Amino acid sequence: MDKALAGVKILDFTHLLQGPFATQMFGDLGADVIKIERKGTGDSYRAWTFLKYWVGGTESPCYLAFNRNKRSLALDLKAAATKEIIGKLVAECDIVVENFRPGVMQKLGFGYEDLKKINPRIIYCSSTGYGQDGPYADRPGQDLMIQSLSGLTTLTGRHEDPPIPLGTGIADQLGAYNIVYGLLSALYYREKTGKGQKLEINLYQCLLTHQLQEFAVTLNSGKLFDRPHSGIAHPGQSAPFGIYRTADGYMCISVNPIPVLAEVLEDEGLNAYDDPQTLYDKRDEVFFRIQASVVKNTTAYWVETMLKRDMWVSEVKNHLEAELDPQAVHLGAFASYEHPTAGTVRTVNIPVKFSETPGEIDRHPPRIGEHNEEILRELGYSDEEIAGMQRDGVL
Amino acid sequence: MDKALAGVKILDFTHLLQGPFATQMFGDLGADVIKIERKGTGDSYRAWTFLKYWVGGTESPCYLAFNRNKRSLALDLKAAATKEIIGKLVAECDIVVENFRPGVMQKLGFGYEDLKKINPRIIYCSSTGYGQDGPYADRPGQDLMIQSLSGLTTLTGRHEDPPIPLGTGIADQLGAYNIVYGLLSALYYREKTGKGQKLEINLYQCLLTHQLQEFAVTLNSGKLFDRPHSGIAHPGQSAPFGIYRTADGYMCISVNPIPVLAEVLEDEGLNAYDDPQTLYDKRDEVFFRIQASVVKNTTAYWVETMLKRDMWVSEVKNHLEAELDPQAVHLGAFASYEHPTAGTVRTVNIPVKFSETPGEIDRHPPRIGEHNEEILRELGYSDEEIAGMQRDGVL
Structure with missing residues (x-):
């Protein structure tokens, strides 16, 4: 069967949670996602875990969660040969995504202005913690800080509690969905007009947007929510909720x-x-x-x-109970795939069901540089050239 | 300036939070969203509020939050004339979205099989709490229940606390983003192939997906997260987080x-x-x-x-402090529009910044049936026919 996003090619400079989750959503529907990693360490999420647990003893559950259906190309990002490789990829890609701090891509020579000279149809998405400029532009922008600044932590729990953050990476995840929203809209526009463009997204604005209805109260009334003294589950809500x-x-x-x-x-x-x-x-x-x-x-x-x-x-329910929930079983809510070192890995299935173009988990999350040779060959590099790059430390 | 989704036409049967938030995202980028409401009461979210607060004394902040950039057509959904009107709309729409319980649209004669006879290119998205079938298909599917069943409430707060839900409609909101993800992907596919299709989304699977990395641990290790005895902000995380x-x-x-x-x-x-x-x-x-x-x-x-x-x-920060945050001010994170009865209404701005096709708040959230005559005239109905429908109680 066809895939909805088959033929879409993404050059993916993202790392950690937000960007990789966004590009995984593209990969799940058939896009060709080329994950550019720093050679050696790769995506720093590879070194992140919870409960000191590594899937199969070696693989980060956090990395695995957000990197299926991608290929990895690991490079010395500052090498001259890398610039040529990226140039060739940009020429045939539809989308470039990155979530470095402001200015990093420009310094590498991979800013929007650089890349659109190579491919004017490119859609280029930058995501940051707080935007490309302004008083917080240089602040580190991690999920917990975004939760804290956005007001979200004042909505959860009881009046007597300190502010309570949600125990998931909600800002990152909403950032990911907004990348998808923006890129797919821009892709539709490009189909109609041929025009590429640059998108900017920041986690902070995404988490403010998540609180649209709470802000609809506070911005207009000047009233703050006050958490209940009991287990009422929303600070603006009545009993019995x-x-x-x-x-x-x-x-x-x-x-x-x-x-x-x-x-x-x-x-x-x-x-x-x-x-x-x-x-x-x-x-x-x-x-x-x-x-x-x-x-x-x-x-x-x-x-x-x-x-x-x-x-x-x-x-x-807790997560073990959720795994066995009869509706989860009925829906096929969980799926698995084979990983070359970790063996069979279980994960959550693709959330949207398409009658004509179902998504699929076709590829395990790649090891660092797993597709170096494959991708370089597709770009027309010869075996000798590839071997040369390996010798020179580009790969 | 162009809008990214200009020309996209959406027939919107949604109500409450999830569906309306999804279609608002389309409206924000220029799509023509026609909100079909039950005449009289309209979207039941119009009667929902927090802190007993009504914007301008009369308008629901919850409804206002998710219904800008739409037009409202209020009808007796069971009238024969309504069937004709919906048929004419379907013939020229790209997308139909609905979030009734399973079976309701079919009973009204507006199921996918009915509507694709009128327009085979239609993309039809149904969203439910738990899916179209299975043991929970008939269960009510509200946000708090989805949080509770998905395991999410066991991740937040301290070991000694009861399970703690997030004080926002997170399942609904993630459902909305998945509607957008699915529909825009299907729209891209239709641009390429001319083929429409049916999409199904459920809040439950969306909130399981939100916990991809937590499930990556539990599904593979069999280990449950145990919340800290202190204010560590994620149950799998180390100090000082x-x-x-x-x-x-x-x-x-x-x-x-x-x-x-x-x-x-x-x-x-x-x-x-x-x-x-x-x-x-x-x-x-x-x-x-x-x-x-x-x-x-x-x-x-x-x-x-x-x-x-x-x-x-x-x-x-709390929400009043967030409103005055220097970065929020710099970004223009908040916006306002004029509403015919509530006056100036403040809201959160559109989160994605497009260099070529910026989104905009062009329309206030419509009053019930505010665009009845305008929309019916566009469909070719005469003033007499419209007056007749008013007399007959269709409108």
Whole structure:
């Protein structure tokens, strides 16, 4: 079957989480993603891990997560021969993506102005922490700092807690989706007009955008959200919206009509709170009252009973439980591929289902420079020239 | 200036957060988004708010956040005339998007099989909570439930806390970005081949995908993340990565070399922990030791001092502080538009910067049916026919 992005060629100068996740989304749909790495160490995410765990004993789970469906070309980025190789690649690529700090690509001679001389149709995307200029342009822009500056950490948890960051790389991931959004839109425009262009994205603006509705309140009312004293799950939300302890674990009770909840919990007194004003003003009191009932029975009992009433509830699962979730199994939510050193590697499957152009995991995340010779041969270099570059330390 | 998605026409049956955010991203880049609403109440997000706050006294900040750059056509969805109107729209649209529960669009006669008979080039995207079928297909699929089922709530906060959801609609928002990713990819494919297709997206798979690197650990090692006893900001991460209390607020200290941190904090003893194993195993001890130093001086002092050493640190801001942040001001991170009843409305600006096809906020979020007559006239209906539909209660 065809792939939606077959024929799209991407020159990928990205590293760490954001850029690689973005280009992986292109690779998943059939684009040819050429990952340019520094020879030797490669993408610095290769040295990053969690829980001191290495897949197959050697491979970074973080790197593996975001680099399938790519080829790796590892080069001495400052060598003269590299400039020639990059030039040849630019001439036949559609897209260049990079997430260095501002100015790095220009210094290497690979800025937009340089590359569009080679290929005026190129679409060139730069992503930074805070933008290409301005007071923070030189600040390091890692995910946790972006969460902290954007206001996000003040929305999660309870009033008494310090600001609480989300335990995933949310700024990076939203940055990745915005790269995809921008590049695919620019690609569509180029199909129509033949014109390339330069895109700029920054993690900071992406995480502000993530809070569109919270900012819609604060920017217009001047009011700040105040986190609840209870487990209400959004600081602007009324009861019962939250996670509750059951007799054997936790469950979530989302937006639900109080009369139905009162009936299921056999607590008629709950109905006294049933108006929007009270459910907001007394949300902590209502939360703790519901909690007192919910803790008396098991998660399975409550979820089954409440789903029968079409209530908005669910179990709360950890990652091992999520792996075995019947819906995850039904959807084929997880997939695996073979890796030359790590063996069979399990991962999360491609999220969008296409009737005509399904995505696929065709390639394992490449080892550093795994496709050096293949790519250079495609560019027309002879075996002797390639051997020469190896001798000269370009590769 | 041109817009990247000018000429793209979207028939938008979505409501609440996810779908509307997706189609707004199209509208921001110039697509013509026709929002189909139930006459009378319209999108149910119009009745949703936070902090009991209504912009201008009447408008939902949640609805406003995700519906700029669209036109609204409000109809009796079950009327015979509606079927004709939708048919005419489908004939000239590129994309149909809907986020009803499985089966609803088919019952209305607007399923993919129905609409592709009218326009075989149509790209049709359905988004649900858990997919079109399987054990959870009939479950309600709201954001908090998806967070709870996907494992995400077990990554945030401390070991002693209950599972902690993020205080934003993260599943919905990632669902929106995946709609955009899928639709723009399918649109590119259609440009190349002329072929339309059907896409399916579900929030559950999108939020599993968000945890690609956490699942890379758990799926392959069988190990669960265990949240720290301290403020370490990711359950797989080592010290010092976290948010720390200062003398006058909070700051974040991301990944940083211990020797530099020890020097700045004037705590040489920190160097004793400086190896990867210890920084993970004793992360709570290290966190509290750093905390004891950081609390002795102000956020401004530490951030300035540490940034001079190129350390990865930042302030922690709330939304009012974020609004005034010098980088936000420099970037023009926030924008405003005029609304016919709410007056000047402030919002977050478009996150991707295009050199040739900048996005723009051209239209305020529409009132229910605000563009009924305009759209029907474009379809060729006469004033008499439109008046007739008004009389018959179609509009």
